[in-house]
Amino acid sequence: MEKELEKLTENITDIKSLIHTFNTTLENIEKRLSRLEKMDSIEHRVEVNQIDLSDIKDSLQRIEDTQSKEIQHINRRLDSHLVKIAKAEEELIILKDR
Secondary structure, eight states: OHHHHHHHHHHHHHHHHHHHHHHHHHHHHHHHHHHHHHHHHHHHHHHHHHHHHHHHHHHHHHHHHHHHHHHHHHHHHHHHHHHHHHHHHHHHHHHHHO
């Protein structure tokens, strides 16, 4: 009976050791999974930021194109007004000389 009790105690000790090893292994696996989730999260954020930056770049390009056209239009109008002002000044000079 004593031998059986020793064997049972030995088996229980082995089982406790296996459980402890299993828990340690499980903790390591959980840590690895956590790091993988963080990596996935970081990669996702990088992808989203790249998309956002691409969208911003495209928008800025469209704005620049639009502004360029508007600036050209404004420059033409200013040139036209400068020509009108120059003509008016000439007429004033002519009128003064009379």
